Amino acid sequence: MNERLRKQMDFILEIDKQKEIMRQTYLADGSRKEGDAEHAWHMAVMALLLGEYAKEPVDTLHVVSLVLVHDLVEIDAGDTYAYDSAGNTTKKEREEKAASRIFGILPDDQAEQLRGLWEEFERMDTPESRFANALDKIQPILLNAASNGRSWSEHGVCEGQILRRNCRTPEGAPELWDYAKSLIDAFVEKGIIKKDGFSC
Template sequence: MVTTAAAAVVGVLAGATLTFLYQKSKMRNSTCSITGRTTAPSSTRLGQILSFLRESDKLKLVERSVYVSDCQRKESSAEHSWHLAVMYMALRKDIRFSVHDINQLRMLEMLLVHDLVEVYAGDTPMLENVTTDSSTGLLVEDDQKRARKQEEEAQAAERLFSHLPDDLAIEFRGLWDEFELRQTPTAKVAKGLDKLHCLVQNSCCNGMDYKAYNSTYGNEMPLITKYVDFDPALMLLAEMLLGDAKKQGWI
């Protein structure tokens, strides 16, 4: 039987936990602040949110080029977003930016939102947006292909987020824009992890994606370096993953 004293301790701990979670939530960007709503939202607002949820569910149907660990089927963009959030949680203590540089909740929100536009725009593997540099013979990102992709995704963002109430549409679009611009510490880390995840996924299934594109170490390393060279841990992870892929004969 739980004693009165023990029950009191449990109550204090529960209260402290709730207070901590509330204080953490207050650290969010101003566009993500707690509304303090005291009345029930309108059926119109909830209807818009439901419309968005039904539409965003289609992300589960978007197929990426990399395979899941049983090597039997390709990963969906929704699975990628989930695994990316887990990846950040596992690496966050080793990334050089401090807790003051990166808003933890905003980071997770960004990772969950970053590929939602693929509901309409689809997924484009990095190696389909490259061209060969005439001076070096190495693969580099094709500016024209990248600009075309960015325009398609911007239109998809406008279409998808229009399902939401205006305040949420602004919030979701702000997260997506920040990720794409890659100017804040949060966005830089998010984009770096996004690019690294393809290497992680390839390591889960014997480099099947590398082989499909006849990729090489010399091509992969420059493409990933530009997204992770700002952080020692992310750069080391890229070197480990690509070094192992080369050793295994996948690239």
């Protein structure tokens, strides 16, 4: 086997570990929590279907690439729950270190390409990365709503926490955010999400 192919195969086997990383969001039926790889797949399909709702025209394949790559660092860094304030203080450092190791398995050109996709997602400085980030924020709202707010209830999440996390979501997909916000509002009305008066 040539060296390039060996590195590519090593990377493909390494990212199989993403299947073991569990998130706090439940599946739509509430039966169990979703895995990182399931989350990435779900967003890739969303990107294929919902591109027409991006605030700016986007290259769909590029968006799919961003959502498939953006959580690979969690193989080392773990999934940091959106509302874990302590975990979020060390998230950037943990994920930078993970990105260096994981993408470094690849041949140099592909390591640079995938690291670049991960960094672009984090920066939110292109239409594709803003749309990809919107999908990343909206997908757990959809699952939380479908599972009757199970994760929100378990963690005692307030409306303000969700809104703070989503202050930039409309930059990528305002119409999708309006839809997601209507779901949040319904759970505030039900009392499953506590209202605390915060708005962006």
